[in-house]
Amino acid sequence: MNKIEAVIKPFKLEDVKDALNEIGVTGMTLSEVKGFGRQRGHKEIYRGTEYQVDFIPKLKIDVVVDEELTEKVVAAIAESANTGKIGDGKIFVVPVGEAIRIRTGERGKEAV
Numbered sequence: 290m291n292k293i294e295a296v297i298k299p300f301k302l303e304d305v306k307d308a309l310n311e312i313g314v315t316g317m318t319l320s321e322v323k324g325f326g327r328q329r330g331h332k333e334i335y336r337g338t339e340y341q342v343d344f345i346p347k348l349k350i351d352v353v354v355d356e357e358l359t360e361k362v363v364a365a366i367a368e369s370a371n372t373g374k375i376g377d378g379k380i381f382v383v384p385v386g387e388a389i390r391i392r393t394g395e396r397g398k399e400a401v
Contacts, residue, residue, distance in 0.1 A: 290385040290401065291359045295350045296322065297370040297378040302348055308369035309352065312361050316401075318351040326376065345376060353385055353401050 297305060302319070309317065323344035334340070354362050363380055371377055390400040 290353055290355055290388060290398065292383045292385050293350075293352045293354065293359065293362050293366070294381040294383065295352075295366045295370065295378060296324065296347050296380075297350065297366070298372065298376065299346060299348050301370045301372070302350075304369040305350065305366055308365040309362065312358070312365055314352055314354065314358075314362060316352075320349040320351070322347050322349045326379070347378065353388060355398055355401070 295305070299321075306317075323346055325343060325345055329343070350366070352362060359382060363382065366380055387396065388398075388400040389396050
């Protein structure tokens with residue numbers, strides 16, 4: 290199993306969710322996060338004063354899937370979250386040693 294962590298622009302959530310739904314992903318965890326990458330934030334003007342905004346609002350999606358589905362999920366996220374502009378986000382794939390469903394005690398693929 291692998292945990293896929295994707296940091297995306299907030300307005301791309303529905304596109305990513307629909308793409309994952311189409312390939313059979315049944316669950317995900319969503320977190321509102323802030324961060325920056327190469328763009329190092331941006332400047333905004335509020336009431337005539339310029340401010341440096343270092344941390345850009347993003348969404349982080351966590352999905353745990355079987356290894357056979359990993360590449361499909363990564364491709365679906367990359368395609369649906371892409372705008373072609375700086376700040377589109379990142380995808381990380383991390384191995385998962387064990388998954389346990391708390392309610393039933395199921396382990397491994399069955400828990401996901």
